[in-house]
Amino acid sequence: MTxxxxxxxxxxxxxxxxxxxxxxxxPDRPVRFIVPYSAGGVADTIAxxxxxxxxxxxxQSFLIDNRTGASGxxxxxxxxxxPADGYTLLFEGATFATLPEVRQDLxxxxxxxxxxxxxxxxxxxxxxxxAGFPATDxxxxxxxxxxxxxxxxxxxxxxxxxxxFMGEALQMAAGIRLEHVPFRGGADVARELAGGRIDAGxxxxxxxxxxxxxGATLIASTAxxxxxxxxxxxxxxxxxxxxDMSSWTGVFAPAGTPEVAxxxxxxxxxxxxxxxxxxxxxxxxxxDPVESDPIAFAAVIRRDRETARRIVAATGLRVG
Numbered sequence: 001m002t003x004x005x006x007x008x009x010x011x012x013x014x015x016x017x018x019x020x021x022x023x024x025x026x027p028d029r030p031v032r033f034i035v036p037y038s039a040g041g042v043a044d045t046i047a048x049x050x051x052x053x054x055x056x057x058x059x060q061s062f063l064i065d066n067r068t069g070a071s072g073x074x075x076x077x078x079x080x081x082x083p084a085d086g087y088t089l090l091f092e093g094a095t096f097a098t099l100p101e102v103r104q105d106l107x108x109x110x111x112x113x114x115x116x117x118x119x120x121x122x123x124x125x126x127x128x129x130x131a132g133f134p135a136t137d138x139x140x141x142x143x144x145x146x147x148x149x150x151x152x153x154x155x156x157x158x159x160x161x162x163x164x165f166m167g168e169a170l171q172m173a174a175g176i177r178l179e180h181v182p183f184r185g186g187a188d189v190a191r192e193l194a195g196g197r198i199d200a201g202x203x204x205x206x207x208x209x210x211x212x213x214x215g216a217t218l219i220a221s222t223a224x225x226x227x228x229x230x231x232x233x234x235x236x237x238x239x240x241x242x243x244d245m246s247s248w249t250g251v252f253a254p255a256g257t258p259e260v261a262x263x264x265x266x267x268x269x270x271x272x273x274x275x276x277x278x279x280x281x282x283x284x285x286x287x288d289p290v291e292s293d294p295i296a297f298a299a300v301i302r303r304d305r306e307t308a309r310r311i312v313a314a315t316g317l318r319v320g
Contacts, residue, residue, distance in 0.1 A: 001239050002046075003013045009248060016225075024175060025263075026050065026086060026088065026089065026258070026260055026261045026264055027058055027059075027060045028060075029060060029087065029191045030060050030061035030062070030063055030087070031060055031061075031062050031063070031086070031087055031088075031089065032060060032063045032065055032087060032088050032089070033047055033062065033064050033065065033089055033090075033091045033251075034065050034067050034078055034079050034088065034089070034090055034091065035047050035064055035065065035066050035067070035091050036066075036067055036068065036069075036072035036073070036075025036076060036077065036090070036091075036092060037066065037068055037072065037075075037185035037186065038066060038068050038184050038185030038186075038187045038188055039186065039187060039316070040185070040186070040187030040191075040210075040248070041157060041185035041186035041187050041203075041204070041206075041207050042093065042123065042186055042203070042204035042206050042207055042249065042285070042287065043093055043116075043249055044066060044090065044119060044185070044187075045204075045206045045207075045280060045285055046121055046249050046285070046287060047064050047091050047249075048064060049278055049281045049282055049285070050120070050269065050273070051064060053254050053271070053272035053275050053278055053298075054268055054269060054272050055208060057268040057271050057272060058265075059253075060270050062144070062191075062260065064303055065068045065256070067150075068184040068185055069100055069112070069184055070158070070162075071095055071157070071158030071159055071160050071161045071182070072092060072095050072096070072099060072158065072161070073099065073103070073104075073106060073147055074279055075090065075092075076090055076096075076108075076110070076113075076114075077107060077108070079114070079252070079254060080108050080113045080114070080303030081255060082197055082254060083254075083255065084253070084254040084255065084256035084257045084258075085258070086253060086257050086258060086260075086261025086264075086265065087261075088254070089117070089251055089252065089253055089265070090141055090252040090253070091249060091252075092249070092250065092252060093162060093247045093248060093249050093250075094162035094246075094247040094248050094304050095112075095157075095158070095161045095162045095247075096110060096250075096299045096301065097162075097177055097302075097304035097305045097308060098101050098160055098161070098162050098164075098165050098304065098305075099160045099161070100271060100305075100307060101160070101308040101309055101312050101320045102159075102160045102308075102312060102317050102318055103160055103319050104318070104319075105309065111266075112255060113254065113255055114252040114253065114254060114255060115252065115254075115255055115257065115262065115294070116250060116252055116264045116294050116297040116298050116301060117250070117251040117252060117253050117291035117294060117297075118250060118251050118266040118269055118270065118292050118293070118294070118297060119203065119248055119249075119250040119290045119297040119300060120248075120249045120250055120251065120269065120273065120290060120292075121138050121248060121249045121282060121287040121288060121289055121290055121297070122147075122246055122247070122287070122288050122290055123204055123205070123247055123249075123250045123285075123286055123287040123288060124205075124221045124222045124223035124235075124245075124246045124286075125162070125163055125202050125203055125204055125221070125222045125231060125245075125246075125247055125248070125249065126202070126203070126204065126205050126208055126209055126218050126220070126221050126222070126230075127141070127170075127194075127200055127201070127202055127218070127219050127220045127221075127222075127236075127283050128190075128193055128200065128208045128210075128212065128216045128217065128218050128219070128221070129141060129152075129197055129199060129200045129216060129217050129219055130193050130194075130196045130198065130200070130215070130216055131196065131214065131215030131216060131217075132196065133200070133217075135142065135219075135299040136175040136217055137219050137220075137234075138219045138220040138234065138236065139238050139239060141176045141200065141219060142176055142239075144240070145174070145176040145177070145178055146175075146176055146282075149176070149177045150177045150178070150179055151179065152176075152178050152179065152199050152200070153178065153179045153180075153198045153199045153200065154160070154167050154178050154179070154180060154181065154198065154199065154200040154201060154202055155180075155181045155182070155183055155188075155189035155192055155193065155198045155200070155201045155202075155203075156180065156181075156182060156183070156189060156201070156202050156203065157182070157183055157184065157188075157189060157203065158183065159180075159182045159183045159319050160250075160317075160319050161182070162184075162245075162247045162304075163178060163202040163203055163247075164182070164202075164233065164279065165245070165307075165308055165311055166245050167180060167202050168224050168311050168315050168317060169243065169245060169311055170202075170236065170243070172243075172311075172314060173236070173240040173243050173314070174239075174240060180198075181198050185207075185228065186201075186203035186204055186206075186208075187207055187210075187231075189201040189203045189207065190203065190207050190208055190209075190210050190211040190216075191210070191274050191275075192213075192285075193208075193211045193216050194210060194214040194215070194216060197290060201216075202222070202285060204247070204285075204287070205218075205230060205285065205286025206285035206286055206287070206288075207273050210304070212278075218233050218238045219234070219247070220234050220235060220239070221233045221234070221235045222235070222236055222243070222244075222245045223235050223244065223245075223246050224237050224243070224244030225237075227285045227286070227288075229254070229286065229288075230286060245307070248290070248300065249287070250292075250300075251265065251266075251269065253265075253300060262294075266293070266294075270291070273289045273290075283287065
């Protein structure tokens with residue numbers, strides 16, 4: 001063996017324990033999830049279902065920090081401004097894909113600023129209507145909207161949020177005109193719906209449940225097919241064939257985050273999702289856990305960006 005080759009082998013052997021130490025040392029302090037929506041919304045609900053198992057598997061505290069506003073952009077900006085060390089992560093939904101298609105004033109490029117770590121769930125949104133609304137199903141809701149163009153209101157967790165795009169797609173399919181009312185999260189939509197201050201909301205099932213307890217009616221799901229966990233809720237496609245839109249939740253890290261951190265966190269999270277109680281609680285909240293990796297997750301994001309572009313092209317939707 002030549003002297004140069006011996007040096008290379010020795011250097012490699014010396015480097016391996018260092019790599020092992022690096023892998024073992026992350027995390028050596030608490031990890032923070034920034035959820036860019038209000039407490040009680042679907043992203044917050046899913047994060048808190050996972051929280052105990054993730055903390056246990058990490059061997060560190062796992063903190064949830066709600067940073068609301070601007071359809072998720074405020075929370076995303078906080079993560080973007082954080083060190084790319086794996087200790088501050090973004091927990092977002094499909095709005096990660098839709099928002100950049102209509103916001104011209106974002107201070108950073110979502111695609112360049114973040115890397116997808118792992119998808120966690122997929123879930124449709126549900127249309128809920130307030131108590132006393134003069135309809136109890138989707139056909140009646142559409143008929144009322146046609147009778148009063150531009151007067152029937154619907155709330156979502158923000159302008160250019162995936163729920164907003166779902167509402168735009170419904171208007172296109174049904175030939176109606178609704179008035180969009182944006183909020184900081186699904187829980188805020190549900191509160192206003194329960195109080196009768198908006199006519200409808202397009203948000204997650206978990207967010208809608210408090211409003212249902214106060215008389216709201218669930219009339220349709222945005223999924224292409226009825227969910228096994230929510231078989232009683234019709235889908236929009238039963239009235240308007242071809243309609244099929246769902247949201248999801250997933251983890252993102254600032255670009256440049258070490259792979260050792262993102263890989264380790266993805267492993268920890270997948271382990272949490274394999275827990276039977278975690279899965280049961282997610283399904284009860286109307287979300288389906290997902291087995292995913294960064295490549296598959298990136299493909300989902302690309303698909304939803306293309307859907308958003310088609311809707312923007314058809315409606316001219318622009319913000320900022």
